[in-house]
Amino acid sequence: MLAQNPITAQQKKLTSILQQLKSDGTIGVSVDCVIFGFDENELKVLLIKSDLDKFEGQWSLLGDLVGNHEDLNEAAYRILKERTGMDDVYLEEVKAFGEVGRHPAARVVTIAYCSLINIQHHQLKIHDNELHWHRLNTLTNLAFDHKKILTICHEWLQKRIQEHPLGFSLLPKKFSLRELQNLYEAILHVKLDRRNFRKKFFTMGLLEDTKEYETDVPHRPGKLYRFNYEKYKQKERKKWFGIDF
Amino acid sequence: MLAQNPITAQQKKLTSILQQLKSDGTIGVSVDCVIFGFDENELKVLLIKSDLDKFEGQWSLLGDLVGNHEDLNEAAYRILKERTGMDDVYLEEVKAFGEVGRHPAARVVTIAYCSLINIQHHQLKIHDNELHWHRLNTLTNLAFDHKKILTICHEWLQKRIQEHPLGFSLLPKKFSLRELQNLYEAILHVKLDRRNFRKKFFTMGLLEDTKEYETDVPHRPGKLYRFNYEKYKQKERKKWFGIDF
């Protein structure tokens, strides 16, 4: 047998803290990360085997209790770092979930975070733990209320990605327009017109031509682009007003 | 002297709970309500005199710790009910605030809610407490991080009101188009073209003509309309896709 896995040790500690909470009658605060990745033209989510008996065999989001001297954001970053080894990821708070019965062991309010990472860059760390990338469609029921959290984070992402340049976090630094379009189609679950899609991004003027091309593709290689964050930040925000519901 | 105010009693209890939390080293969970009203063509926010010595003389949002057997939403509704007497208000979660130092007495994570109420309907209850409606512009610094929470809720509202029919919660059931436009102008802080504004709302087809007119106005009275929630709910949602950032 291997030496005890650090994650397992951590889970034992967690259980004892939850018991403590329960007997105190106080409320625990946790953070759960919905970690999205994009691979094989599909949106994937990173899940871990649940360690609670009650949810044996089910998958759950990556989460942990928030430390006493730790901001919520810090806690979310810590979880990502511990589990994936990454610390330069996109991460944003989505919503709090606090129903009374949502955690079987104690009263726990959780803050859900959405994070986007590039799968290619992080194959390594993941093999260690009981972590796997799952397709969104073929998900059975998850532990806790994690299915609900996942659904809401996905909907949040669908809206968010149309108004902010998050998507690039899921792609390599240099990407083709085809990859970008596949990404949007996968997340929004729609088919988009190729010419209009290109026109849209070109007229935004935020894609930078790298002068490089795809390699190892069995067809004409596409140009590779890079997203220009600097230009985006300096871009004048207008478009105030568009009532519609 | 009057008999002790129930709110004051509650605050004392609160203080003792916070001390308990601090000595435990556990995290408290609270809810804060940003209650918006619309009066004299201005957006107002309902604040209470802070009861902490540290923030003496400053105003704060209406909030309370979440009970152990109480959902977050329930807690928010309870606070509104206790302070304003209302229970049919619009209420929606906006964001969690959990910085380590945000509460001087203990570690408290708060979930901010945005609520919209019609000022005319609730003059009564408010006189009892140390509650006042404040203009948004002329706000000095608030207690805790409440200024930040307020700003974020206002920005959230600006966006939200353009995509969902929340605004009507701030108006009487029957309202003129002028009132509606004033509301949007106040919240968004812009001037809108009257004819285009009307056209927009008429073509949405969700305003119902009540056949009634304004009274007591020193000019030609405007028609009164009612928002048709039924029709809104049945309305086909489309407009999927509009990338722009």
Next chain:
DNA sequence: GCAAAAGTGTTGGAAATACACCCATGT
């Protein structure tokens, strides 16, 4: 030379904007 995807423009319709005059009411 063939398969597969890259790349590229135009057109018609819908929606947003800008804009000015007459009308109904209270004083």
Next chain:
DNA sequence: ACATGGGTGTATTTCCAACACTTTTGC
């Protein structure tokens, strides 16, 4: 009669949606 805001229509522009053929590369 006059002051105040209510009510309405049109012309222009801008944005979005639909749509097909040629080019480049690997095999």
